[in-house]
Amino acid sequence: MNDVQILMPAPMPAAVIAALDARFTLHRLWEQPDADVFLAEHGPHMRGLAANTLAGPVGPALFDRLPVLEIVANFGVGYDNIDAGAAAARGITVTNTPGVLDAEVADLAIGLLLATIRRLPQADRYVRDGKWVDAPFPLSPTLRDRTVGILGLGAIGRQIARRLEGFDVAIAYHQRTPRDDVSYAYHDSPVALAAACDVLIAIVPGGDGTRHLVDGAVLAALGRDGILVNVARGSVVDQPALIDALRDGTILAAGLDVYADEPHVPDDLRAMENVVLLPHLGSASEHTRAAMGRLVVDNLVSWFDRGTALTPVPETA
Structure with missing residues (x-):
């Protein structure tokens, strides 16, 4: 050949x-x-x-x-x-x-969720900066008693859900049509899913059909205690709306592995302490x-x- x-x-x-x-x-x-x-x-x-x-x-x-x-x-x-x-x-x-790559991305999604909710990168910097000798690190939010919504229950979404089952959290999902092979609660729109949960993990394909699927209305429905994790594509989230939601306290925090214009990450996101930022690591293992x-x-x-x-x-x- x-x-x-x-x-x-x-x-x-x-x-x-x-x-x-x-x-x-x-x-x-x-x-x-x-x-x-x-x-x-x-x-x-x-x-x-x-x-x-x-x-x-x-x-x-x-x-x-x-x-x-x-x-x-x-x-x-x-x-x-x-x-x-x-x-x-x-x-x-x-x-x-x-x-x-399904398992690798699912592992990364769980790691990013835990890093975001327990503020692990911030705690690491706290130790490295020598601040622990002066005062304990502030208490973090928790995954306990939360409902996790998965936006896109495809192959990777199902792997994420299976891992979440081990954390004893309620799981819900949205996609175009409900699945008959899972028992998770189905919601018929991204807004409805966000309103029913306080963690939202985006894992839908990119493209015109999912552009800005997570917009200001979805973020508002997620609420002040809500956490967004995006391991899908940067285009799935309305990035300016997300920045506003994080700045205004519309949601609590976000963990992001993808961005609208990679590898360029807005200064506003990089300056925020309630965001964990990764350089598109989803499948990035040897x-x-x-x-x-x-x-x-x-x-x-x-x-x-x-x-x-x-x-x-x-x-x-």
């Missing part, structure tokens, strides 16, 4: 690059002195695309320059960086990396990123070996 040409617009883990180099003719677009000149000359020969969020938008503008493109293998379970509808219209298959990379490679190999993708997204399945 070395005569099959694959384009990689932005860097991926070294193991992914090495595996693709061994099976295909891999072109590293970020190493080209002039990407436009390179695409004009070589784009018509690219049959596969290995993409990630660092590559920027993948849609009609790029597809026009890759007229024989057959498959886009995305490094990540979320693929809101890819116009899957436009790909489907052109007969291009899009794949992602579901399953292999084990999980390696598994994601293998699935990217396996999708491309399967496609060009057998004409089938392992994990096509619904729009192009």
Whole structure:
């Protein structure tokens, strides 16, 4: 298959690059002195695309320059960086990396929730700054007697819920339709879910359909003792509304792993003591990123070996 040409617009883990180099003719677009000149000359020969969020938008503008493109293998379970509808219209298959990162993101969500509610980063700084010798760290809020709402009970959402069961908290959820395989309380809108709980964990896919799903009305319904944890996409939360809610005491605190314009985090958020900020760590362990990379490679190999993708997204399945 070395005569099959694959384009990689932005860097991926070294193991992914090495595996693709061994099976295909891999072109590293970020190493080209002039990407436009390179695409004009070589784009018509690219049959596969290995993409990630660092590559920027993948849609009609790029597809026009890759007229024989057959498959886009995305490094990540979320693929809101890819116009899957436009790909489907052109007969291009899009794949992602579901399953292999579910447990890691769920673990991170629980850790972020505990860090936020018990103010663990703030306590760490308190010790490092030598303040403990002068006075005990202030008492924190608690997870006890709370209801946790999960916005999006997909594969990762269910893993988060299973972990929460061990904390003896009430669990509720919202998604487009109720599930018949869980006993958690279902609410028919994000506002209704927020009103019924005092912790809200967002874990829905990104994209236009979920943009600002958590808005000012949802935050107001969550209430003054409420905590928001976002491990979904930054676009899911109306970030200016969240800043206002945190500043005004509309909600108590937030734990954020994702932002509207990554890696840029607003100064207002960075200055707040009632926010825990992570640099998009959801799947960022060596084990999980390696598994994601293998699935990217396996999708491309399967496609060009057998004409089938392992994990096509619904729009192009």
